[in-house]
Structures are given as C-alpha cells and as structure tokens.
Amino acid sequence: MKDYRILIIGASGLVGGNCLHYLQFQEGFEVAGTYFSFAAEGLYFYDTLNPGNKDNFDIDSFKPTHILHAGALTHVDYCETHPEESELKTVHSTRNILKLADKFGSRIIYISTDYVFDGKSGPYDEKAEVNPISVYARHKLEAEMLVRNQSGDNLVLRVTNVYGDEIRNKNFVARLIEMGQNHEKAILNLPVDQFATPVNALDIAKALHLLIKDNKSGVYNIASTDYLNRVQLAQKVLNRFPINDVIINAKETSELNQSAPRPLQGGLKSLKFLSDYPYFYFSSVDEYLYSKNL
Template sequence: MKSDAERWLITGASGQLGSHLIRQLAGDPHAPTLLALVGRGSTGTPGVHEERVDLADADGLRRCVERFRPTHVLHVGAMSAVADCHERPYDAERINAEATRVLAQVAAAGGARLVYTSTDMVFAGDAAPYRETDRPRPLSIYGRTKLEGEQAVAVFDRSLVVRLPLMYGFPLSTRETTFTKQIAALRRGEPLKLFGDEFRTPVWLSDAAAALIGLARSELAGLIHVAGPERLSRYELIEGCARLLGIESPRLAAVSRNSIASPEPRPADLSLDGARFARLLPELAPRPVRPAVFAC
C-alpha cells in the first residue's frame, strides 16, 4: 500500500495517547489523510478532521468507518479507568469489547489494517515478566473487557493487538491525566502517597505513539507487547520523573498496595517482556525514563 494513499482513522484521538498519534501523523512527510474520532475535547491539531463519536454507539461507529474508508485504523479509545469499569460494567462491555468487535468487523470488510491497543491488566500479576505466549488471567472488569476486545480482533488475519503497559508523559490535548495531576501536585509542594510494591514497565507517551505507527505500517499480525526497559513501581517512576523535571524535594511516600481498600484485587507485578518488539523494530524500542524525560 502506497503511503500517499493512506487514510488513518484514530479512536480516542483527544486522549493522552491519541493526541500524540495525531501530532506525529499530522507531521508525517507522507501526509496521510486523518480522521480523529473524539468522545470529548479536541485534538487541537490544524488540518485534522474531527468527528464526535460515542464508542458505545455501535451503529454510528460503523457508519463513520464505512463513510471514511480508512486504510489504517488505530483503536486506542477505551473506558480505561478501572474504578469506572467496576462501577459500570455494562458500559465497559459496550465500549471495550463490543465497539472493538464492530471496528474489527468493519475494518476487515473494507480491507483496512486494524491495530488495537490492549493492556498489561489482562494478566493477574503473579508471574511477571509476561510474554506474548503467557496465558491472560484478568482480575478486573477493565482487564476482562479488554481481553474480550483482543479476542474479537484476533479472528481477522491482518489485525494486530498491541499490549501496552502504564504510560507516562504529557498529553498534547488539554485533558489532564493521572501523571500530569501528580506532577502538578508535587510542583505545588503537596504530599503524595504512591504504591511502592506494584510494578509495571512504563512507556513514555510519544514512544508508545511512534511504536504504534511503526507497527501499523508493518506486516506484523497477531499479538505483540510494547514495554519500557525498566521495571518500576509507581513510587519509583514518579519520584524519578519529578527530580528530572526539576522538582528537587518531592514530598513522596511509598505505601503498600494492600494499605488502600480496592473493590477488585490489585495485581502486584504486571511487567511486560517487550523483547520481541525491540528485536523486530529496534529503532522504535521505548527509552528508559531518564532519556525520555530529558528529551521532552
């Protein structure tokens, strides 16, 4: 497929990851045609057509894709707050599983390449680091519905599931994230308590976006993990970022994940093994925290 014929549809385009995808694709020298699907907010990127689409509206989503006729679909939109999914499981099912099923079907029918972002939370956290061949066992409704999305995508030959870990960095939209709120609180001198015994392999947002675009343009199908090279607790991640961003004495305390009540079990270690991706696309391998933050 020639790059000058590319037509990219991105769901969740005004979110933390979607905003980086839009910015990188909008600056692409091949100038693909972009359609950004937003649930709320805006990408704020000149020259990008936006449509407000509710992922829970299966018929509206189907019509939008059929009308645009994309060559590539990056499905990063989701109901991703674990607590919200627990409180509203029906909505989580419609958005994370059913919308993905619709997108997979309509993309395949139109010959489009679909890349679906899933999560490290499809695992239970008791056998890390997780490889692509390891059996999922989600402990939360969020993880279960994202796994259902994976299964809906897996039946189509040209589609790819990309499992991502915790992402950090600054979104290019106006939407606040947990990371931006935490850094802002530390800049104000406010104290924060963060888990010191819950581990992930975090990825800088712009690195995650570049990896997804590279994977979408590859011939790889099936399933792949994209992960940062460091296994870090939330405390270690935010403490390191705060100091790199010039916050000299961040008021941080490490606490146990068991010290805070949760309606669903919290996985202890969701570290992903990203060796396969780093081997296949080494130029897009995510950076460690220090060079990623320094480059921002």
C-alpha cells in the first residue's frame, strides 16, 4: 500500500482532473478520482449527497489518507437563483465528506476561492478579512469553515480564475481556444472591471503535491503573478491565435446583468506559499497559450 492514498472528489472537473493526472505519477502516491454526474474514463461514481448509494466507489477498500474535495456547484449565477441546490451541493456534500474523513482518519484538502472576499481591496493574503457577497461565495466559505473547524490538520487551497487542460474545455481560456478551433462566431460581452489572478490548474496540482508531502495544514493561496481582468485575459488568447470570428465587447459589470454580484478587485497573493517554496515557479497565461497550437 502506498504512503499517500488520495481520494479526489470532483475529478471530472478542471482542478480535480489536473490533480488526478499529476498526482497519480508521483512516487508514493495512489490516486482514485470520482465524478458526480459526468462519467469520464477512469473515474468512479461517488454520490456525496447519498453516501449509502450502492453504486458508490468502494472507499472502505481504498482507505484514503487524504480526501481532496474539489467538488461544488461552481456556476456562480446559477447558485444565486438556486440557493437550496447550491447549499446541498457545496455545503451539505462537504458535511458528508467530513464524516468520511472521520471514518478513515483522512486529512481533507478543500479547494476554496477568492470569492470569500468582497473584492474591494484585492489581491488578498490569507489573513485578510472575509466578506462573501453572493450565494456561491457564502456557501464556499461555509464549507471552507466546516473543513477548517473539523481539524487543524486539514488544508485549504484558495484559488481563482483557474484555466488549463480539461476534458470538457469549460474554462474561459480553453473555451476561447476551442471557439477559435471551431471557427465559432460570437460576440462576448466581458467585464473590464473584474480583476483576479489566473492560475493554471496544473500549477495547483504541483503545489498541492509539495504541501501534501510536507504535511502542511491551514490556508494557502495558490495564484500566479498575472493580475488581469476578463477583457485582458481574452485579449491574450486572441493575440496568440488568429481568432477572427470572436468579437470582444468591454463592459462595466453593472452593464452585464449578472445574477450574482462579483468581487471586482479580487485575486490572491501567494506570498505564504512562496516563502515556504521559494523555488516554485507559477507559470503565466502567456506560457500556457504559447505551449498550444490551434
């Protein structure tokens, strides 16, 4: 049996998927990834809302040392108009995962967000005061606090604006590249006043590997040094590739009629992580884009 047996909840998603692909090749690591509604190859079904479901992955045999909880209802505007479903999928699911961790003596790693802040004075460090301003954000903070209060050994990674390779190409950067590949015509109204620190999901996986091996606990921000608004992020993709069928319209957030309020000056500072790991290199959006071809 390997030293680190990592159960990944939400392995069909962007962050969980990258962690699965990276950690499974690291020495001493054994990894099992679960999906909730999107059955992808190599993943196991696990219903976090019904731990007694007879089709659930056999966690008893796997005996996880760590449970990476990267599952949540992540559509921010949908959460705003469906608060009960958001509570169920983001908070209640976490309560059930805490029970699992108790049963197996596993440490939990929870993926949280800069949306725990109100976006008045980002980018934020780990000690900044939280003040969530949307349903999604309140539920993410509630789940984060459940994990932190359960055990001081648990680990929380706060991330934002994650991009990278994923099965469904849902993330903003991957989706734009795909639109270029398919010559899709679109006019995108994008906020010029929502700033964050984009991070490649693969860098999250690499950072997590170090944190697990060193038995780190508590809250860590994981972010690159890019500080961009959505228009700037889209421009980087359009400058890299000849995507002529997508037109960007820069708008103020107030013009977009998004259901959920957004932190405007968001983003995270990774100084705590970088002082523990001064040689860790966070890649940039440009490096990701220049590693790709249309």
